[in-house]
Amino acid sequence: MPRPRHAMRRVREVLRLALAEGLSARQIRNVTGIPRVTVARYLERAAVAGLTWPLPETMDDGDLEKRLFKPPGPAPAESRPMPDWAYVHREMRRPNVTLALLHIEHKEQHPDAHQYTQFCHYYRRWEKRLDVVMRHEHRAGEKLFVDFPGKKTIKITDPVTGEITVAELFVAVLGASNYIYAEALPSQELPHWISAHLNAFKFFNGCPAVLVPDNLKSAITKAHRYEPEVNASYQEMAEHFGCVVIPARPYKARDKAKVEVGVLIAERWLLARLRNRIFYSIAEANLAIRELLVWLNNRPFKKLPGSRQSWFEEIERPALRRLPASQYEFADWKEVTVSLDYHVEVDRHYYSVPYQLAHEACRARFTATTVEIFHRGRRVTSHLRSYVPYKHTTKREHMPASHRRHLEWSPGRMLNWARKAGPGTEELFGEIMRSRPHPEQGYRSCLGLMRLGRKYGNQRLEAACRRALAIRAFSSRSVQSILQTGLDRQPLPAPRPAPPVRHHANVRGAHYYQ
Numbered sequence: 001m002p003r004p005r006h007a008m009r010r011v012r013e014v015l016r017l018a019l020a021e022g023l024s025a026r027q028i029r030n031v032t033g034i035p036r037v038t039v040a041r042y043l044e045r046a047a048v049a050g051l052t053w054p055l056p057e058t059m060d061d062g063d064l065e066k067r068l069f070k071p072p073g074p075a076p077a078e079s080r081p082m083p084d085w086a087y088v089h090r091e092m093r094r095p096n097v098t099l100a101l102l103h104i105e106h107k108e109q110h111p112d113a114h115q116y117t118q119f120c121h122y123y124r125r126w127e128k129r130l131d132v133v134m135r136h137e138h139r140a141g142e143k144l145f146v147d148f149p150g151k152k153t154i155k156i157t158d159p160v161t162g163e164i165t166v167a168e169l170f171v172a173v174l175g176a177s178n179y180i181y182a183e184a185l186p187s188q189e190l191p192h193w194i195s196a197h198l199n200a201f202k203f204f205n206g207c208p209a210v211l212v213p214d215n216l217k218s219a220i221t222k223a224h225r226y227e228p229e230v231n232a233s234y235q236e237m238a239e240h241f242g243c244v245v246i247p248a249r250p251y252k253a254r255d256k257a258k259v260e261v262g263v264l265i266a267e268r269w270l271l272a273r274l275r276n277r278i279f280y281s282i283a284e285a286n287l288a289i290r291e292l293l294v295w296l297n298n299r300p301f302k303k304l305p306g307s308r309q310s311w312f313e314e315i316e317r318p319a320l321r322r323l324p325a326s327q328y329e330f331a332d333w334k335e336v337t338v339s340l341d342y343h344v345e346v347d348r349h350y351y352s353v354p355y356q357l358a359h360e361a362c363r364a365r366f367t368a369t370t371v372e373i374f375h376r377g378r379r380v381t382s383h384l385r386s387y388v389p390y391k392h393t394t395k396r397e398h399m400p401a402s403h404r405r406h407l408e409w410s411p412g413r414m415l416n417w418a419r420k421a422g423p424g425t426e427e428l429f430g431e432i433m434r435s436r437p438h439p440e441q442g443y444r445s446c447l448g449l450m451r452l453g454r455k456y457g458n459q460r461l462e463a464a465c466r467r468a469l470a471i472r473a474f475s476s477r478s479v480q481s482i483l484q485t486g487l488d489r490q491p492l493p494a495p496r497p498a499p500p501v502r503h504h505a506n507v508r509g510a511h512y513y514q
Helices: 005-020 025-032 036-049 061-069 085-092 099-109 116-127 190-204 232-240 253-271 282-298 308-319 401-408 411-421 423-435 439-456 458-470 476-485
Strands: 143-147 153-157 164-174 180-185 210-213 220-222 332-337 343-346 349-352 361-366 370-375 378-384
Touching (some): 005 025, 005 061, 036 061, 085 116, 099 116, 143 253, 180 253, 180 282, 190 232, 232 332, 332 343, 349 378, 411 423, 411 439, 439 476, 458 476
Parallel strands (some): 143 210
Antiparallel strands (some): 153 164, 343 349, 370 378
16 A cells, blocks of 8 residues: 655655664654554665665655555665774764765675675664764754744834834854844734745854754744644745754754754843834844844853854854755645646646646645646646636646547638538538627637538538528537538528518608718
């Protein structure tokens, strides 16, 4: 039985975090909420299957499931020289040391040792037996804690109406240096939440390895103590900057102690100092906050030498990751179901997908300019985004063959075909198109006449059309009846003579009305 599509997305995330970001099974558990034993089992299967990151673009969820969850083969031989796994585990905690480097060093001493894939496999198997206590050691450039200070807000006064609204205060604190960034936002909604992160990265001129938010809705779609689900847009933003999202666990104060202290400092030294000022826009409030941030970060520590600014410049800034060269573009995600007419709805507009996906569940990714549709982890199509409500954007290649053939016959092409069949056929086509209230009705009737021409031949169709014109029967069903009964082979009825004009005293004549 195939696994649900959301399960395969979680498997992909585990592989990315382990193979690309180098996180441990316990860290991956904190990020994804997947039990550590399950994470280790996924990584074992990936090692046996020889998978690396990134996965091939042609590998969809079905192919990945077959590679990972096929019946296991015979266990590899363990007779080759094994390293001291405790030593390997201890060395892995040192900066810049990787399993690849330790494998090379082991191979230099034991040329007949296992290759890299099996080396990783046996290490992961040994590692899952450990049961150590996690300690919070904030290394430089590692974690950025982000949060809002709850009900503490900034008042914004409308300069015209005098109406007062509130702005939320976003706070970001770097783990090693306690360097603080703060910004006033219109709300905690997803676009503002993402924008605040981008501004924080610019303020730091770099980005951390790990983002630690609280369980607010813009960050966590489904809050859970063991299996929180990160918002897809937030996750995509983090991947663009090479970050990992590890949300704080509910009711675990140690997970967010750093940001809570930073929020408390922001409340005391930012919000409290601005309490008597009147701001007429959020931009004006942010200018004042930025000025106070310079003073706050340069304020000397009480019990330690230096300040947040000096610690940031000395130990944190060099360890931060460089900002990517490509600019990030905000994208929203939506779960969609393909309707019977092979279209999906995104922001009140309908976009086509291949007709074979009718009734299938997909995911839509949409930015300000594009809409992309994914099925089972693979992108199946993309469109330019349209803001016209309740209209359709359709690609011809997404249609069934019968629908494409129907659209290929334009009115001009139909008349050209009728002209080749004969003048009577052409005249009847024109009468049909003029007599129908909607063009689509005329197209269908003319297509029916073309089908009759292929069945009975153009000569008989021309004769039947002449008879239909004579009796003023402008429909394909009338022509079909004429052909089926053989009336097209009979001479046309003689035209009725015009009634004679009678002249008498009561007829005034045309000249009377001139």
